[in-house]
Amino acid sequence: xxxxxxxxxxxxxxxxxxxxxxxxxxxxxxxxxxxxxxxxxxxxxxxxxxxxxxxxxxxxxxxxxxxxxxxxxxxxxxxxxxxxxxxxxxxxxxxxxxxxxxxxxxxxxxxxxxxxxxxxxxxxxxxxxxxxxxxxxxxxxxxxxxxxxxxxxxxxxxxxxxxxxxxxxxxxxxxxxxxxxxxxxxxxxxxxxxxxxxxxxxxxxxxxxxxxxxxxxxxxxxxxxxxxxxxxxxxxxxxx
Amino acid sequence: xxxxxxxxxxxxxxxxxxxxxxxxxxxxxxxxxxxxxxxxxxxxxxxxxxxxxxxxxxxxxxxxxxxxxxxxxxxxxxxxxxxxxxxxxxxxxxxxxxxxxxxxxxxxxxxxxxxxxxxxxxxxxxxxxxxxxxxxxxxxxxxxxxxxxxxxxxxxxxxxxxxxxxxxxxxxxxxxxxxxxxxxxxxxxxxxxxxxxxxxxxxxxxxxxxxxxxxxxxxxxxxxxxxxxxxxxxxxxxxx
Numbered sequence: 119x120x121x122x123x124x125x126x127x128x129x130x131x132x133x134x135x136x137x138x139x140x141x142x143x144x145x146x147x148x149x150x151x152x153x154x155x156x157x158x159x160x161x162x163x164x165x166x167x168x169x170x171x172x173x174x175x176x177x178x179x180x181x182x183x184x185x186x187x188x189x190x191x192x193x194x195x196x197x198x199x200x201x202x203x204x205x206x207x208x209x210x211x212x213x214x215x216x217x218x219x220x221x222x223x224x225x226x227x228x229x230x231x232x233x234x235x236x237x238x239x240x241x242x243x244x245x246x247x248x249x250x251x252x253x254x255x256x257x258x259x260x261x262x263x264x265x266x267x268x269x270x271x272x273x274x275x276x277x278x279x280x281x282x283x284x285x286x287x288x289x290x291x292x293x294x295x296x297x298x299x300x301x302x303x304x305x306x307x308x309x310x311x312x313x314x315x316x317x318x319x320x321x322x323x324x325x326x327x328x329x330x331x332x333x334x335x336x337x338x339x340x341x342x343x344x345x346x347x348x349x350x351x352x353x354x355x356x357x358x
Numbered sequence: 359x360x361x362x363x364x365x366x367x368x369x370x371x372x373x374x375x376x377x378x379x380x381x382x383x384x385x386x387x388x389x390x391x392x393x394x395x396x397x398x399x400x401x402x403x404x405x406x407x408x409x410x411x412x413x414x415x416x417x418x419x420x421x422x423x424x425x426x427x428x429x430x431x432x433x434x435x436x437x438x439x440x441x442x443x444x445x446x447x448x449x450x451x452x453x454x455x456x457x458x459x460x461x462x463x464x465x466x467x468x469x470x471x472x473x474x475x476x477x478x479x480x481x482x483x484x485x486x487x488x489x490x491x492x493x494x495x496x497x498x499x500x501x502x503x504x505x506x507x508x509x510x511x512x513x514x515x516x517x518x519x520x521x522x523x524x525x526x527x528x529x530x531x532x533x534x535x536x537x538x539x540x541x542x543x544x545x546x547x548x549x550x551x552x553x554x555x556x557x558x559x560x561x562x563x564x565x566x567x568x569x570x571x572x573x574x575x576x577x578x579x580x581x582x583x584x585x586x587x588x589x590x591x592x593x594x595x596x597x598x
């Protein structure tokens with residue numbers, strides 16, 4: 119399945135709900151109180167709707183429904199990294215964020231299971247650009263990058279977007295899995311684009327990079343769409 | 359699929375890693391400091407290895423590898439409640455805990471997405487016996503109960519244990535899904551037993567209640583075993 123060092127399935131969570139608190143929110147009481155409690159500057163903490171809900175509403179941030187949900191990305195990463203596809207050398211994981219950064223995640227990364235530690239790690243990643251900061255081959259790296267640049271860089275033969283909130287044919291998850299399996303077994307590389315946020319629809323700039331677009335039978339939570347799609351692909355490949 | 363009010367698939371997470379801090383740990387510095395910070399008595403807080411790791415080790419708690427991981431149960435619940443099987447009226451969810459309590463979870467429960475709020479909710483559940491405490495029909499209830507009593511109460515026609523760490527035939531997840539589907543479509547009720555802890559093996563008392571026992575192809579994380587098994591069942595039932 120593995121072709122040299124190349125992992126054929128590139129999973130991209132798009133517009134993921136992961137960002138530092140934007141400057142216009144720094145002076146909001148809920149924001150600086152939460153940051154102060156942790157001994158941090160507001161601009162070095164993650165936007166988190168469970169702490170900053172009021173501030174997000176009052177500031178009328180654009181695309182507010184997608185933002186401040188590191189918990190969603192945490193579960194997506196836990197599910198993707200512990201997928202049999204990752205173990206088998208099939209999967210590569212990328213997090214494209216709402217602020218147009220891309221985080222590359224090495225397959226052997228062990229993400230903290232505890233949410234608060236996960237938040238601390240991602241804050242360090244935003245500050246240092248890589249974690250661990252001084253390792254010769256960091257487990258995660260972040261750099262500014264649009265989804266279009268990422269896909270261009272990955273040079274896939276197939277780019278599949280599977281999401282609610284787009285005008286596209288309905289497909290059962292098993293049909294996506296079948297398409298991915300056939301492509302991989304033919305020696306192709308596939309970029310699979312899944313939403314990295316809880317609510318809202320994909321941006322046009324995301325939709326445009328996908329050569330094929332499908333929508334699932336039902337509106338699932340982002341982590342269910344991801345875990346269930348990975349499960350059916352692993353099943354088709356005989357890994358589950 | 360639904361038979362009257364009866365939901366045919368009873369998902370039981372066994373020996374789940376959810377308990378209050380046991381008394382022998384109350385005086386450990388890491389325990390009372392963490393409780394004090396939250397303005398709580400140690401015995402009213404959840405055991406959490408991300409806070410109490412040292413105390414757990416020093417006290418040499420039995421089955422330590424299974425304990426203090428509310429984060430595992432959090433993800434299991436998020437995955438189960440947002441499964442298409444729950445939406446379709448197929449699934450009932452039970453959490454049997456390591457201390458022999460059983461938590462019943464109503465299908466319409468919206469579990470907090472944020473980990474710290476989830477912990478607070480479960481602490482309230484342990485204290486009050488139900489949440490919300492004053493609702494006529496609570497979303498979650500807890501009572502002392504062994505896994506044997508729970509299974510007897512549920513009166514299933516099939517009881518299937520799917521886990522690592524047991525001597526049992528290996529089965530692909532799709533085979534489990536097929537067996538569950540066939541039973542449900544024949545009008546039977548199925549108890550499906552999945553591990554609710556990160557490490558360690560099922561107790562004999564758990565193994566004994568299962569009429570059928572299978573082990574997966576690979577050692578997966580508890581949440582991956584759960585989400586992938588639910589995915590394949592949903593697929594078989596045409597819900598995904």
